[in-house]
Amino acid sequence: EEQSRSSLSNLLRAVEGSKAGARESSRSAQIEARLRAEINSLRDDRDRVVQESVQFRRKLSLLEEENRLTKSKLSKTMSEKLSLERDSRAALSLARSLDSNNHSDLSYYKRKCSDMGDRDKAQQQEIADLRGQLAALQQAQKKRKSY
Secondary structure, eight states: OOOOOOOOOHHHHHHHHHHHHHHHHHHHHHHHHHHHHHHHHHHHHHHHHHHHHHHHHHHHHHHHHHHHHHHHHHHHHHHHHHHHHHHHHHHHHHHHHHHHHHHHHHHHHHHHHHHHHHHHHHHHHHHHHHHHHHHHHHHHHHHEEEE
């Protein structure tokens, strides 16, 4: 009987130990399942973040290229603007110069026309005088022929 009690007690201890081991094993399995779920969730988060990072890098690359092209266009536009401003200043200077020359030329030609008009009047007067003298000489010649 003592032996059977001791066996029974050993069996009960073994069952209690098994129960405790089973509970511990069950807790470990639950903790392990929870940890695996967390690991999977963290992996999914990591994969999503890596994918977003790749997309952001692509976007950044595209924006950097667009920025480079915009700077290039800006530089070209600024260069064209400066060129147009230089051309505009040169054209304005030329126009002023031509206007000044035109005014000078106009004054010169007005003086020349006035001088030539005066000469023309003088020559017309001289021609009129010479015609008068010619007419007088022709009349005098006719009178001499008639004598």
